[in-house]
Amino acid sequence: MSAARAGTHAVVAGLGSYLPPRIVTNDDLAAHLDTSDEWIRSRTGIATRRWVERGVSTSDLAVEAGMLAMKAADDDMVDAVVLATTTPDRLCPATAPEVAARLGLTGRAAFDVSAVCAGFLYGVAVSAGLVASGAATRVLLIGAETYSTILDPADRTTRAIFGDGAAALVLRAGRADEPGAIGRCVLGSDGEHSELINIPAGGSRQRSSGVPAAPAEHYFQMRGGDVYRHAVERMTAAALESLELAGWEPGDVDRFVPHQANARIAAAVAERLGIEPARVLGNIAEVGNTAAASVPLLLTESAADGRLEPGHRVLVAAFGGGLAWGATTLVWPHVTALPSR
CATH class of the missing domain: 3.40.47.10 (Thiolase/Chalcone synthase)
Incomplete structure (x- = not known):
């Protein structure tokens, strides 16, 4: 493979994740809703979930996960930040630029991707495209959500299913034939x-x-x-x-x-x-x-x-x-x- 083609594939270089400390059990939900631990487990397989405390937003979780991913990759000089989320801090502007700034990445490209639960895979494809085009050689891709902030307090179904959390990957430019190279999306x-x-x-x-x-x-x-x-x-x-x-x-x-x-x-x-x-x-x-x-x-x-x-x-x-x-x-x-x- 020529030198020009050697760095055109996105390769996983490090991962990090963050879960808010608050654990919400099925029994906690049953205390306020017409549901039970057995009902939730049998229909979803869920026993617990993590929810943020009041005042904690999606960007807060994203920053924590992003820091850990960069530490894992031993690389804090990423060229772009891509944030996949359904629960941005605001409708406008995008949340990614604030996340980038808090990570010490002011000046880098930063934007949100919105595809709900498929958002991370859409983000993978976008990040791989940034690498393939030469627009970036290292991309911090984060998936972060605070679904507890958008759930109807009276809806036992959605309230039982969704949790909050964040995780991130650093993707670096590399070869298509090396371990960690992202395949066709x-x-x-x-x-x-x-x-x-x-x-x-x-x-x-x-x-x-x-x-x-x-x-x-x-x-x-x-x-x-x-x-x-x-x-x-x-x-x-x-x-x-x-x-x-x-x-x-x-x-x-x-x-x-x-x-x-x-x-x-x-x-x-x-x-x-x-x-x-x-x-x-x-x-x-x-x-x-x-x-x-x-x-x-x-x-x-x-x-x-x-x-x-x-x-x-x-x-x-x-x-x-x-x-x-x-x-x-x-x-x-x-x-x-x-x-x-």
């Missing part, structure tokens, strides 16, 4: 079903209508049954396409990293792909669905605790609002991962 969307996962109020559509929003319209809404069907179908299809692009069969996958939306969704996708449960990574029982932070949080924790080892062939897939979905592959490298729990 398969991305897709279907805006005809945008109403399945949404916050109706606060955007230009509701504001320009002249009709005041009902209180519940300011909170996150999801039609669970329809989402389940689309998630399984879209994640499976994207994963199969990603495997084909990598030249892998499902049996070649050492570790499947599905977005932690629901334990039943992850199991259904793995079954359709023919990947045995022992090769499927998960942490939803402890942290719930952390949306754009889900995949990098699982990668960081798994690399740190030994479930993910150098040389493992890894398949990643996610699905979220938009509708939006994605998948990619990589061979796991020797890399430092620093979770903060």
Whole structure:
């Protein structure tokens, strides 16, 4: 490979994650809602989740995860910061520039990516594009969410599912054939079903209508049954396409990293792909669905605790609002991962 082509692929160089200290159990929710530990566990696989305390925002979590990722990569001179989030600090401006400034990266490119639970994989593709174009040689990619701030206090379903957290990767320029190189990203969307996962109020559509929003319209809404069907179908299809692009069969996958939306969704996708449960990574029982932070949080924790080892062939897939979905592959490298729990 020529020198001009040697640094055109994004390679994982370090990972870090941060979870807020407040643990919310199913029994905590049952004390205020018509639900129970058994009801939540049987339908979602979730036992606990982390929520921020009052006054803590998405940028606060993103900064913590970003610092750890740069420490893990032993590199604080990244050229760009990409923040995948559904819960920015404000509608305007983007949250990433503030995160970059707090990390000592003022002057670098910094912007948000919004694709809900598929946001991290969209961020991977964007970051890889920055590297391939030569616009950056090192990118700090962060997935961070404070979903507890947008959940309806009276909605037992969404309140049980979602948690807060952040995780980050440093991606450096490298070769396509080295461990850690990001494979081709398969991305897709279907805006005809945008109403399945949404916050109706606060955007230009509701504001320009002249009709005041009902209180519940300011909170996150999801039609669970329809989402389940689309998630399984879209994640499976994207994963199969990603495997084909990598030249892998499902049996070649050492570790499947599905977005932690629901334990039943992850199991259904793995079954359709023919990947045995022992090769499927998960942490939803402890942290719930952390949306754009889900995949990098699982990668960081798994690399740190030994479930993910150098040389493992890894398949990643996610699905979220938009509708939006994605998948990619990589061979796991020797890399430092620093979770903060």
